[in-house]
Amino acid sequence: MADSIAASSPDTAPIVAEDNPAAPPPPGRQEVRVSLLPVASLLVLVLILGLWQFLPTALHVPKYIIPQLSDLVREMGRMWQQENLLMHSVSTATMACLGFALGALLGAVFGYLLGLSPLWEKVLSPYILALQIAPKVAFAPLFIMWFGYNAWPKLIVTILVVFFPIMVNILQAMRTVDRDLINLARAYNMSGRQIFWKIRFPASIPSLMAGLRIGATLAVIGVTVGELMGGEIGLGFLITYGEGQANTAMVFDAIFVLTLIGIAMYWVVAAIETRALHYIPKAHH
Amino acid sequence: MSLAVPTLQLDGVTRRFPASNGKGVFTAIEKLSFSVRHGEFVSVVGPSGCGKSTILNLVAGLDHPSEGDVRLSGEIVTGPSSHVGFMLQKDLLLPWRTILHNVEFGLEARNFTPTMRRERAFRELRRCRLTEFADRYPYQLSGGQRQRAALARTLAIEPELVLLDEPFSALDAQTKLVLQRSFAQTIATSGVTTLLITHDLSEAVTMSDRILVMSERPGRIVEEIDVGLPDRENPMARQAMPRAHEIMAHLFNALHLDERIEA
Numbered sequence: 001m002a003d004s005i006a007a008s009s010p011d012t013a014p015i016v017a018e019d020n021p022a023a024p025p026p027p028g029r030q031e032v033r034v035s036l037l038p039v040a041s042l043l044v045l046v047l048i049l050g051l052w053q054f055l056p057t058a059l060h061v062p063k064y065i066i067p068q069l070s071d072l073v074r075e076m077g078r079m080w081q082q083e084n085l086l087m088h089s090v091s092t093a094t095m096a097c098l099g100f101a102l103g104a105l106l107g108a109v110f111g112y113l114l115g116l117s118p119l120w121e122k123v124l125s126p127y128i129l130a131l132q133i134a135p136k137v138a139f140a141p142l143f144i145m146w147f148g149y150n151a152w153p154k155l156i157v158t159i160l161v162v163f164f165p166i167m168v169n170i171l172q173a174m175r176t177v178d179r180d181l182i183n184l185a186r187a188y189n190m191s192g193r194q195i196f197w198k199i200r201f202p203a204s205i206p207s208l209m210a211g212l213r214i215g216a217t218l219a220v221i222g223v224t225v226g227e228l229m230g231g232e233i234g235l236g237f238l239i240t241y242g243e244g245q246a247n248t249a250m251v252f253d254a255i256f257v258l259t260l261i262g263i264a265m266y267w268v269v270a271a272i273e274t275r276a277l278h279y280i281p282k283a284h285h
Numbered sequence: 286m287s288l289a290v291p292t293l294q295l296d297g298v299t300r301r302f303p304a305s306n307g308k309g310v311f312t313a314i315e316k317l318s319f320s321v322r323h324g325e326f327v328s329v330v331g332p333s334g335c336g337k338s339t340i341l342n343l344v345a346g347l348d349h350p351s352e353g354d355v356r357l358s359g360e361i362v363t364g365p366s367s368h369v370g371f372m373l374q375k376d377l378l379l380p381w382r383t384i385l386h387n388v389e390f391g392l393e394a395r396n397f398t399p400t401m402r403r404e405r406a407f408r409e410l411r412r413c414r415l416t417e418f419a420d421r422y423p424y425q426l427s428g429g430q431r432q433r434a435a436l437a438r439t440l441a442i443e444p445e446l447v448l449l450d451e452p453f454s455a456l457d458a459q460t461k462l463v464l465q466r467s468f469a470q471t472i473a474t475s476g477v478t479t480l481l482i483t484h485d486l487s488e489a490v491t492m493s494d495r496i497l498v499m500s501e502r503p504g505r506i507v508e509e510i511d512v513g514l515p516d517r518e519n520p521m522a523r524q525a526m527p528r529a530h531e532i533m534a535h536l537f538n539a540l541h542l543d544e545r546i547e548a
């Protein structure tokens with residue numbers, strides 16, 4: 001018995017199955033279905049666009065309730081030429097990115113600081129919970145009263161909205177770092193600073209990324225609410241302006257561009273996440 | 286360091302913890318004394334919860350005795366020291382680092398240049414036959430390979446003493462046998478002093494020079510067995526020796542395994 005086991009030297013031990021993620025699925029129905037997936041999605045899009053174009057007129061829905069697709073396209077062109085759509089879009093995108101970056105930075109810094117001082121975390125945790133629950137966008141009018149109709153209110157709302165999910169995610173990650181890993185580093189005589197940079201911080205990256213993904217989508221909401229409240233720039237302003245003119249197409253178009261900005265931000269964060277978390281096997285992703 | 290001074294010595298070590306109900310104390314280990322000579326391989330066996338991992342934490346300097354002294358080469362342990370390496374059932378490899386960088390991990394607390402770290406890490410990877418896996422990530426290795434990488438990391442700091450807390454217990458039976466032999470060879474070639482904590486009686490007999498048997502809580506040493514078998518670097522050969530079976534049967538009785546109802 002000993003001989004038969006001795007024959008399989010540990011060096012020839014097989015590498016685990018996860019090592020080979022590129023194993024092709026068995027050809028057949030499954031494969032066909034997977035390759036048809038994008039086509040199906042595209043078909044749904046065409047169907048919806050088609051319905052949007054023809055259903056309103058067919059059902060005699062007035063244009064100021066739901067404009068036709070062609071109206072939306074025409075209005076988009078008009079907004080580009082006459083309403084300075086580019087400037088408004090750039091303003092909103094800049095504010096969203098800036099608010100997102102600042103909110104993420106602050107959220108991360110507070111998350112790590114509180115994560116490193118359990119005492120402060122315990123002291124502050126009821127207030128953190130309360131602030132986390134409070135609807136941050138509702139603060140917008142307050143900030144307008146304080147700072148006036150400028151960039152600050154929307155920026156602060158965005159920072160607030162982005163701050164919490166990121167801070168809470170990092171706190172959670174810091175709390176659940178494997179004690180044995182920390183002990184291992186301690187046994188190697190590592191300083192608190194080394195333990196942070198070599199264990200706690202990298203261990204928190206998956207949670208940080210998840211927080212950033214949530215934050216990226218919330219940032220657009222924060223800026224939009226800020227712009228809806230007042231001021232004369234941004235897609236949120238175009239929405240209120242369009243509303244005042246009973247220009248439904250303008251409102252729809254502004255929402256569309258806002259969504260695009262949100263998708264772009266989300267996509268950038270997701271791409272960074274994929275690169276940062278390359279060490280996590282895909283199957284578990 | 287003279288050979289007369291044991292590498293590890295515990296002198297009347299007691300460790301108490303606050304009882305879980307908040308009142309009083311509860312004694313995990315009591316008046317524990319034993320020593321491990323330079324180059325020796327000693328196993329500790331005992332029922333679950335008798336304080337084996339507690340001993341490991343005390344020796345690693347992660348915890349402090351309530352009474353008594355733990356000495357490493359004659360010096361009292363007051364905190365983590367660079368002379369002790371430890372390894373658990375979990376491999377504790379950092380998933381975001383390659384195997385090479387995991388092996389370098391312990392060296393990063395020292396004044397090593399990156400080149401020296403790399404050389405040292407490669408030497409240990411060679412010893413543990415993992416060179417070809419240097420650039421892989423832990424998830425790309427099997428459980429047995431990961432444990433070998435953990436051993437490479439442990440040996441890379443050139444510890445005087447290695448503490449192993451049930452390093453094989455999460456593996457399947459075959460991987461376990463292969464890995465025990467692999468560890469036995471690696472430890473024999475490096476000549477490092479080793480304290481192995483285990484549940485597995487045959488593992489204790491086939492791998493060590495000496496076995497310490499602990500009692501139920503509060504843990505004390507109730508018996509000490511000199512294994513006295515040749516071939517320490519080949520546990521599989523030892524497995525076949527009649528004397529090994531005698532010791533296993535003896536341990537079985539000493540731990541009252543036949544009378545135990547609960548696991």
Ligand SMILES: Nc1ncnc2c1ncn2[C@@H]1O[C@H](COP(=O)(O)OP(=O)(O)OP(=O)(O)O)[C@@H](O)[C@H]1O
Binds near residue numbers: 340
């Ligand atoms: N930090 C701690 N605080 C309180 N009690 C503890 C602590 N560490 C260990 N204990 C207790 O001390 C006793 C011994 O624990 P230890 O982990 O050393 O047992 P063990 O012999 O390693 O058990 P096993 O074989 O199951 O791993 C247990 O009853 C455990 O609950």
Ligand SMILES: [Mg+2]
Binds near residue numbers: 337338339450
């Ligand atoms: Mg234990």
